[in-house]
Amino acid sequence: MNAVLSGPLVPAIVQESLGQIDLADPLFHTSSNQHRVFKLLRDFDPVHWNEDGTEPGFWSVTRYEDYVAVQKDGKSFSSAYTNVLGPQRRTGDEGSGRMLTHTDPPRHTDLRQLVNKAFTPRAVAGLEPYVRSVVGRALDEAVEVGECDFVEVVSLLPVASIAALLGVPESDWRLLLTLTTAAFGSADQEFRAAANADARATAAQAHAQLLLYCQDLMRQRGCDPKDDLVTALVQARDAGRLSEEDAMLFFDLLLLGGNETTRHGAVGSLLALVEFPQEWERLRADRDLLPGAVNELLRWVSPSKHVLRRAVRDVELKGRLIETGQDVVVWHHSANRDERVFDAPDRLDLGRSPNPHLALGAGAHFCLGSALATLELRAFLDELCDRVAAATVTEEPERLASSVINGFKRVRVELKPL
Template identity: 40%
Template sequence: MNGEASRCPALAAGDPDLTDPATYRDADYFAQWRRARREHPVVRLDSPRFGAFWSVTAHAAAREVLERPESFTSTRGMRLGGEAGAVSAASGGMLVVSDGPAHARLRSAHAPWFAGRAVARLKDTLRSRLDAKLAELADGTPVDVVARLSRSLPTWLVCGMLGVPEEDWEELAALAAAAFDETETSTAAARRAASAGVFAYFAELLDRRRPDPGDDLVSALLQQSGADRLTDEEILLNCDGLVNGGLGTTRHAVSGAVLAFAAHPREWRRLRADPRSVPTAVEEILRWASPPLHMMRTATEDVRLGDALIRAGERVVLWIPSCNRDESVFAEPDAFRIDRRPNPHLSLGGGPHYCIGASLARLELRTLLEALLTHVARIEFDGTLVRTPSTFLHGLDRLEVTLMPAAAVPGSPGGE
């Protein structure tokens, strides 16, 4: 295929629209991605919702885009559907829409709070909360883990790290969810209002923390000094980014973990038999669940990607769940295997924009699995599963399972 020919859509008639949120509720989009990887891994599409963009479904091409910020910039938006005015205002001041020296400066300001030692100190509190929650949920009756667990876990950690008072956690989580709500009942105006609400909340928190700093990320950013210190506007932008990233993708990773083991009971038995597999199981959850649905970049120059010729200014969309099931990279890509090695998934991005909260995400999942091993003998799927209608996040709105208590099973890690 030559560069000009590959600029034309090559999807089969009747394929679901990958830019329609409803597609991710019912359609077999994984089959569409499998065919795309085989027939047109990099192809230019024209969406009725978002206009023209390049669709990338293959792992190698997606990794190349992520690792070449000089050719594929984040500064013009990192997702389809972002409002141009908001992206322009945040560009250079918010981690996810910055590149080069601006990105390095912002990342450096946040990095100490996401280093291994700083994250590790959160583990005890998280484990205590998980133990209490799972002692309540693992009673042998059906439970919606999205409503009862996966929405809570990232809220505990992210809001705690940002210094958000516990009485405000639910309000802030609801605002963050509404800002990315793509259901039919949501409107652009409602999403803008929710996003403005997140900014207003943190503006007020900054005013409270300035004279009375605490042991939290917001206070630390406010107290920085020197030429590289962040402005109030930059702090607000990045608080918004951390809330959206931390509460969105991690929520879907938690419910994805439970679904993975409910759908693959043999892997749960293997993990119980050998808890040392928890670290590799965490990576497999991130690959198999793939919480980010897509990442977007914009070409800064005419550039070839595979057989495609991409022109400067054109958008490039990487479908992460497809890349994470690329047959050329992952053996038996649709299978969930807790001992998969190597596992070069792209759920945490790549290149300079590799997720700054990666250690936090891994801590959450690792602690979750360790707590589940203590409290749960079996995870039984009850047949109720509702996927999230979103073009940006890949996950579940509802998942009913029965968590059989470990205490009822002789010889379990949870005791007799």
């Protein structure tokens, strides 16, 4: 059992109700009052011990300052086992200790250096015309149809963007979207747990096809190098810095890392603009607000809900003793609404400044694709403001049952053209 050195004074009734909450339960994340629960945790038990059914318990960190403390303390907290909640906490991941997200320095620094150059704001700027045309076409079609599922409308945006950076030809983007969706499915954890043997076999087959596609592209780039990411992976492999398998894991990670996060970032942004129509009008009238608007919408939506670290030595945080081997989960979703840092955190303010949000992480693992993600969301918002006057949500949106991604299964909306 964990030693409590000097916990905050928690009223018994609050303590009892917080003790019943399981933040690892995907169903908790379908509830609309989760921000109220996170506020209680921030106020009364900011470093909270969460029992986790059949899995070992873990610490939940909900305040901004503690989030940053954990993310910046790479000596005490490791990423090398896994970086999200789930059964892989016991079993380890395929990528544990090998894939960028699942490594610590010096391996992590090495891997990041291989691809950093491709992700700078300058390097991704060239993609803007593609990104705009992809999102513009999707919005045109959606406006024409009238009522649509917005989760579908923005589905090609992230895959096309990362595919362009990897060097996948445009004619294969749809194929990549189909294979990625079939292989990794929805972020809905309930849906995944319920998947039957057939569904799992189909997913495995799609993943195998994706890896074969990657191998084939690597072969082509080996003979005919280009200025793209797959060529960078091939060169790293040939220089002995990556094995063939690690290069393929990298391909997987890059495809996945920016997919659901950006997609649900765009969907959540639309819903936020529907909720705050005056902010939508403000943005339409003043596009200089776009960079700040992207940051505020990232803070608001926090598409990635949490990341996980494992303590590799005993550490004290807010009077709690975190023991070696225990897992610590830091919640972007909560830190980004911390009233100790953000004025009126439950108000969307597209002009908010400063806005030190944590939606893209902090510390060594800060989002590699941050420049790409912000470019995509900026293009999305700009194209949306050019075309759509307002949107009406026509059915109650159904949230994803996921502690990892803040998103929706379906968002039926009617778009009103300008």
